[in-house]
Amino acid sequence: MPNTAPRAVEEPSAVVAALRGLRNHxxxxxxxxxxxxxxxxxxxCACCGQDWTLHQADDFPAYIAIFVSGHLLAPVLIAAGSHELLPMGWLALIAVLGALLLTIVMLQPAKGAVIALQYHWRMHGFDPAMREADQREG
Structure with missing residues (x-):
């Protein structure tokens, strides 16, 4: 039978936590x-017992995914458009499909990183002092 008790874990740095979140860890x-x-x-978490329902990532991961996908697609579309390599209809199709694909692919890693940084910086419900104050009020 596996040990289900939460184990003590050394707190990672912000960069390490964000990279773990990016990788769905x-x-x-x-x-x-x-x-x-x-x-x-x-x-x-099945291993350390950390409660991940406390996060409040909201729309920030979507903003990150859109921002990054736009900056990855823009140079490609500018280069292809300036050299008239493809007709405008094809460029529009590439832009729309590329933006959708990149945004969908980057959304989960962006959310993982945002949750990780909220945890690391003790934002929202991850701050034990805030949780104790909320429990006393409620």
């Missing part, structure tokens, strides 16, 4: 997976 202990479904994090 627990930012705290590097156990996989961080997500139960595409954008829904697991309730608790």
């Amino acid at each position: 627990c930012p705290r202990c590097d156990h996989k997976p961080l997500f139960a479904r595409y954008l829904k994090p697991v309730e608790r």
